[in-house]
Amino acid sequence: MRARLALAYAGIEVEHREIVLRNKPQSLLLASPKGTVPVLSMAGLVLEQSKDIMFWALEKSDPEGWMEVDQARAQSWLERNDGPFKALLDQYKYPGRNPELDQDEVLHAAIELMLKPIDDALQHSRYLLGNNISWIDAAVFPFIRQFSMVNLDRFKMLPFAHLQQWLREWIDTDLFAVVMKKYPAWID
Template structure:
């Protein structure tokens, strides 16, 4: 039996898991779910109810970063793990906490009326500027080729950019714009964003 990956196409956490599984060339049964009607089996094996979830014959991996590491430790043809992994993890933690919070508020400002949408965008820009500074030092976040950090983070920057693409295109993050564009137009990203029917049951 193939491992089962419960996923949601537009979820950035699920995207990072799919990216690593794709590059590692590991066959999985991909089950695209509806977040409003989650499959019973998924909730049985992982009651927390978030995607991605990877179901293996001998266990369940419930966090996107752990799924990336599981895949890349088996096969890492582009050397995504050949980087300072402490730095990678520090950036990913910043992404998954402060930046993700700012992203949610910027995307849905009506849910967070305490501040304006521009305020939330400014909060997110602290991270964008940090990434821009790194990209001024090398082609990718930690070195001249892509690493775990780029792959775990770009799906979130993509969402941030898409909230107001005209603003992002005119913003003062030229390296970040180029970096994001490279990923969005890559065969790799195209490969993990193919549409497929929703799995219920």
């Protein structure tokens, strides 16, 4: 989702191919033998990571200055999100894969690692790095949204009003509506 957010924000049109990972088309495997998504394949360029696609798109076009932030602070958020928080998200979202884990402990760890720090940051500014939206908001938002949707009622009960407002604002954007368009599965 964050790759699609950056591409749409930057105004870069691409041919979107929705992939069913249990039935990977040959064209995906030819472009990227890893067979993971997302993949941006264009004129000999192949990017296989959503953050790389984001940066590529923002280098091409950044109309509202998403990249004009403290990059060290942004990278710190990204590392926390893409590393330990992503692992906790997977444990929380797919409890059957790790039945030995207590879901309350996973939730508590996610709160301490990411949810509370985001809420704390948002108490002082509208977005993670200030009062202007930045690429790190777009990079983190999809993961927080996924986490919230595992148990939306429970998430809404958490004492993080700023985080929940930030999430609602993202969900209500035209940009989010555009990238959430459903596509039929691509078949070679």
